[in-house]
Amino acid sequence: MSRASGVPVPTIKFYLREGLLPAGELTSPNQAHYGEAHLRRLHLIRALTDIGGLPLASVGKVVEAVEDHERPVHQLLGAAARTVDLALPDPVDSDGAVRVQARAMADELIARRGWEVKPGHPAVEALTAAMASVLSVGHGDYLDYLDEFAAAGERIAAADLAFVARRQRPEDLVERVVVATVLGDAVLAALRRLAQVDASARRYPPQAPESSSDSSSG
Numbered sequence: 001m002s003r004a005s006g007v008p009v010p011t012i013k014f015y016l017r018e019g020l021l022p023a024g025e026l027t028s029p030n031q032a033h034y035g036e037a038h039l040r041r042l043h044l045i046r047a048l049t050d051i052g053g054l055p056l057a058s059v060g061k062v063v064e065a066v067e068d069h070e071r072p073v074h075q076l077l078g079a080a081a082r083t084v085d086l087a088l089p090d091p092v093d094s095d096g097a098v099r100v101q102a103r104a105m106a107d108e109l110i111a112r113r114g115w116e117v118k119p120g121h122p123a124v125e126a127l128t129a130a131m132a133s134v135l136s137v138g139h140g141d142y143l144d145y146l147d148e149f150a151a152a153g154e155r156i157a158a159a160d161l162a163f164v165a166r167r168q169r170p171e172d173l174v175e176r177v178v179v180a181t182v183l184g185d186a187v188l189a190a191l192r193r194l195a196q197v198d199a200s201a202r203r204y205p206p207q208a209p210e211s212s213s214d215s216s217s218g
Contacts, residue, residue, distance in 0.1 A: 001034045102132035
């Protein structure tokens with residue numbers, strides 16, 4: 001498994017001790033067999049830590065969700081998403097009134113879009129903190145485009161759930177939620193940057209340098 005994954009043996013043993021990897025099938029008192037499921041779990045752990053930047057404690061919660069087969073699907077997917085939810089951004093200094101204004105905007109957006117989201121959801125808190133920071137630095141008109149951002153989020157969420165629904169086993173569903181949430185964020189951030197570069201070039205096209213014949217006098 002170490003050769004197949006590129007993960008050092010001591011690291012794999014650590015994951016086994018921490019319960020992040022399930023035990024292999026014993027073939028002798030000091031040997032065990034590890035199959036494709038173990039290798040896939042190992043790749044998931046490395047992707048969450050290396051690309052997603054999750055601490056091992058959060059990865060452990062992901063594993064718990066993956067292995068919990070008793071919950072209804074919506075609760076199961078919600079539990080998986082909560083383990084890798086958005087971290088609250090470091091807020092720009094703002095007074096309580098700004099925070100209240102941002103929370104009201106978040107609540108109004110959720111109601112306007114008809115989203116079925118509980119008020120205490122971590123994503124609501126993350127959105128509130130982010131918008132409070134935007135307001136505090138004097139660029140509140142950025143939030144004029146909030147519904148456009150929300151509409152894009154709805155399309156992305158629909159694509160995420162279509163990806164998740166391609167598998168039916170609970171452990172596959174949970175694993176795919178984690179992939180779409182953690183690694184999907186990395187993909188989306190890169191795509192947004194690329195789209196910004198393209199949009200900037202179209203809105204503010206670079207001027208071609210003047211040729212020597214055009215700039216010469218006479």
